[in-house]
Amino acid sequence: MSDGFAVVPIGVVSSALTDPAAAPKQGVEGGPAARIVLAPEWIDAAADISVGDRLVVLTWLHLADRRTVRVHPRDDPAAPLRGVFSTRSADRPNPVGLHEVTVLEVADGQLRVSDLEAVDGTPVIDLKPVLRGGA
Amino acid sequence: MSDGFAVVPIGVVSSALTDPAAAPKQGVEGGPAARIVLAPEWIDAAADISVGDRLVVLTWLHLADRRTVRVHPRDDPAAPLRGVFSTRSADRPNPVGLHEVTVLEVADGQLRVSDLEAVDGTPVIDLKPVLRGGA
Numbered sequence: 001m002s003d004g005f006a007v008v009p010i011g012v013v014s015s016a017l018t019d020p021a022a023a024p025k026q027g028v029e030g031g032p033a034a035r036i037v038l039a040p041e042w043i044d045a046a047a048d049i050s051v052g053d054r055l056v057v058l059t060w061l062h063l064a065d066r067r068t069v070r071v072h073p074r075d076d077p078a079a080p081l082r083g084v085f086s087t088r089s090a091d092r093p094n095p096v097g098l099h100e101v102t103v104l105e106v107a108d109g110q111l112r113v114s115d116l117e118a119v120d121g122t123p124v125i126d127l128k129p130v131l132r133g134g135a
Numbered sequence: 136m137s138d139g140f141a142v143v144p145i146g147v148v149s150s151a152l153t154d155p156a157a158a159p160k161q162g163v164e165g166g167p168a169a170r171i172v173l174a175p176e177w178i179d180a181a182a183d184i185s186v187g188d189r190l191v192v193l194t195w196l197h198l199a200d201r202r203t204v205r206v207h208p209r210d211d212p213a214a215p216l217r218g219v220f221s222t223r224s225a226d227r228p229n230p231v232g233l234h235e236v237t238v239l240e241v242a243d244g245q246l247r248v249s250d251l252e253a254v255d256g257t258p259v260i261d262l263k264p265v266l267r268g269g270a
Contacts, residue, residue, distance in 0.1 A: 004141040005195050005258070007229050042228060045204045048221035055220075058231055060140050069180045085190075085262035086183035093177060094142050094260045096193055096231065123140070125229045127220040 007060060009123035010045070011038040014110075018120050020063055020090075031099075031117030035110050036124050043109045046127065051106060054130035057099040057116060060123040064095035097122075100130060142195060144258035145180070146173040149245075152254050155198055155225075166234075166252030170245050171259050178244045181262065186241060189265035192234040192251060195258040199230035232257075235265060 015034035036057065038046055049055070068091035070081040084092040097118055105112035111127075150169035171192065173181055184190070203226035205216040219227040232253055240247035246262075 004143045005197070006139040007142050008139045010228050042204075042220075045218045045228070046220045048218040053221075056233065058229070062140070069177075083180045083183040085177075085181045086188075086264055088263055088266070092261060093145050093180070094193070096261055098191065098233070098263070126227060126231055128223055128233070129221055131223070 007125050009039065009060065009125060010042040010127075011036045011124040013037075013059065013116060013118045013120060013122040013124060015116065015118065015120045015122075017117070020119050031115045033104060033112060033114050034116040034118070035112050036116075036127075038109045038111070040109065046111065049103055049106060049111060049127070051103050053103045055101055055103060055113065056128045056130055057097075057101055057113065057124060058126035058128070059097035059099065059118045060125050061090040061095035061097045061118070062121075062123060063119070064090040064092065066091070066093050066095060068092060096125070142260050144174065144195065144260060145177040145262075146171045146259040148172075148194065148251060148253045148255060148257040148259060150251065150253065150255045150257075152252070155254050166250045168239060168247060168249050169251040169253070170247050171251075171262075173244045173246070175244065181246065184238060184241060184246060184262070186238055188238040190236055190238060190248070191263045191265055192232075192236055192248065192259060193261035193263070194232035194234065194253045195260050196225040196230035196232045196253070197256075197258060198254070199225040199227065201226070201228050201230060203227060231260070 071089045073079045101113035206224045208214045208222050236248035
């Protein structure tokens with residue numbers, strides 16, 4: 001299990017959100033609209049995405065501490081420590097963020113989407129259609 | 136956007152499912168129960184996971200073709216080609232699988248879970264609690 005895999009950004013978040021501490025803790029608590037600027041080589045892979053589509057955006061939370069095993073949930077020091085796999089903390093061995101968004105606009109290799117609580121400059125690693133029924 | 140990041144497996148799928156072609160196309164269509172064998176260094180990060188928990192399991196679909204830009208959805212040659220970001224195809228630049236499962240058993244650094252449609256040996260890269268309300 002020691003082998004690793006290289007994740008390659010397929011785009012980057014462009015957002016007014018620049019302070020990680022100000023980011024909402026979960027997408028379901030809201031978040032600003034933001035743009036996903038696609039890497040030129042992956043624009044064609046997004047060509048069938050339309051306004052109104054519901055997507056799961058996968059980000060790489062590049063500011064995370066990947067050595068963290070336990071955290072105080074929601075950064076509340078009074079909350080008992082919990083194993084990171086029972087939390088949505090960004091601090092985890094592979095800091096992949098999941099963000100369920102609605103596509104608001106598609107133009108020029110960019111997608112404007114709702115509710116993307118990731119700071120400006122966060123790498124985007126995948127886009128998937130939301131499935132009815134989960135995951 | 137040219138920098139990459141190294142994903143490190145935190146565990147591996149142990150399953151009777153060995154043929155990718157036989158795997159259901161989506162978790163919501165069902166899938167066998169399977170075990171997640173955690174890497175020793177991440178067992179503590181899973182210590183608060185209990186039987187009955189709903190988790191999103193993130194896998195690295197290591198057999199995927201990462202150069203794929205468009206696919207015939209559901210491997211149906213009659214289906215029109217679509218950009219991979221509008222599909223759940225495993226063939227995509229960063230082949231992260233999302234699997235919504237229920238924890239059936241916890242023991243000895245292993246989790247037995249429902250509905251994990253990943254072949255035996257698939258690396259697991261993250262576990263997150265399912266949020267009510269999406270993503």
